Amino acid sequence: MEHLIGLLIVVLAVSGSGFAADTGGSAGIGAVLSESRSYAVPAPQAGPVPPAIPANFPSFSRKVPRKLRRQVLEDLAFIQTVEGSDATPLHKKIFGPAPVNGRTYLNFFTSHVKSITVGDCGGGPSAIACVLEEAPKQMRLGAGYIEFDCPQIARLDTLFHEARHTETRHDGWPHAICPTPFKDEQGNDVRGLFSGKLMAGLDACDSTPFGSYGFSLIMLKNIQKFCANCTEKVRMDAGFYGDDNFRRMIGKKTRKAIKEDIYE
Numbered sequence: 483m484e485h486l487i488g489l490l491i492v493v494l495a496v497s498g499s500g501f502a503a504d505t506g507g508s509a510g511i512g513a514v515l516s517e518s519r520s521y522a523v524p525a526p527q528a529g530p531v532p533p534a535i536p537a538n539f540p541s542f543s544r545k546v547p548r549k550l551r552r553q554v555l556e557d558l559a560f561i562q563t564v565e566g567s568d569a570t571p572l573h574k575k576i577f578g579p580a581p582v583n584g585r586t587y588l589n590f591f592t593s594h595v596k597s598i599t600v601g602d603c604g605g606g607p608s609a610i611a612c613v614l615e616e617a618p619k620q621m622r623l624g625a626g627y628i629e630f631d632c633p634q635i636a637r638l639d640t641l642f643h644e645a646r647h648t649e650t651r652h653d654g655w656p657h658a659i660c661p662t663p664f665k666d667e668q669g670n671d672v673r674g675l676f677s678g679k680l681m682a683g684l685d686a687c688d689s690t691p692f693g694s695y696g697f698s699l700i701m702l703k704n705i706q707k708f709c710a711n712c713t714e715k716v717r718m719d720a721g722f723y724g725d726d727n728f729r730r731m732i733g734k735k736t737r738k739a740i741k742e743d744i745y746e
């Protein structure tokens with residue numbers, strides 16, 4: 483039986499103007515999470531001409547369609563162009579000295595992910611991406627990742643989220659189960675933005691800033707805050723998806739630490 487680390491599943495939005503993604507994850511390598519994330523309306527991305535991808539880039543399996551390879555390469559080529567003016571303390575803890583720097587992001591990716599393939603992530607056709615216990619350095623992109631249009635930043639959010647799950651020395655940073663009931667700070671039920679699905683009880687949360695959600699959140703919010711050469715659209719998307727990740731952060735101490743780091 484295949485074991486999943488950090489499954490992402492999408493659920494089509496009724497409105498058709500966006501879609502919700504429900505992420506599966508689990509209590510450790512081998513369990514399947516279930517969480518909700520949403521992607522905003524697709525938009526073309528503009529940015530500087532990307533430099534060449536390094537020779538140590540993860541290999542693609544033969545199953546990966548050419549169009550998808552190109553998209554992944556373009557997305558990662560873009561991320562390595564990011565230049566920031568500073569970085570928050572948690573970002574420094576994860577990525578090293580300030581400022582935000584795209585080459586550091588790309589190095590993180592290429593040092594963690596050794597190959598990229600496509601296939602079933604166990605969540606049916608809506609599964610976005612996963613890392614399997616049997617191949618902890620391989621990222622598997624599901625039909626949900628391939629078929630749905632979404633902003634470049636949302637795809638990068640997924641790629642880096644999964645890259646974090648390859649850290650076997652941390653058991654792949656297993657997600658935490660969202661509490662039941664799961665209320666936001668205004669007392670409202672936390673739901674998937676587009677699916678409207680209640681997130682209470684799903685393996686869709688993190689209780690540490692260093693798990694996949696917190697990690698992506700810190701990266702994206704630092705891009706929003708400090709990227710000096712990003713378009714307004716990129717910074718806006720980074721903020722949007724970073725904020726969505728923040729909704730999944732549980733535990734007073736963890737939320738406080740992230741708030742103090744990036745929101746205050």
Ligand SMILES: [Zn+2]
Binds near residue numbers: 643647694
């Ligand atoms: Zn995950």
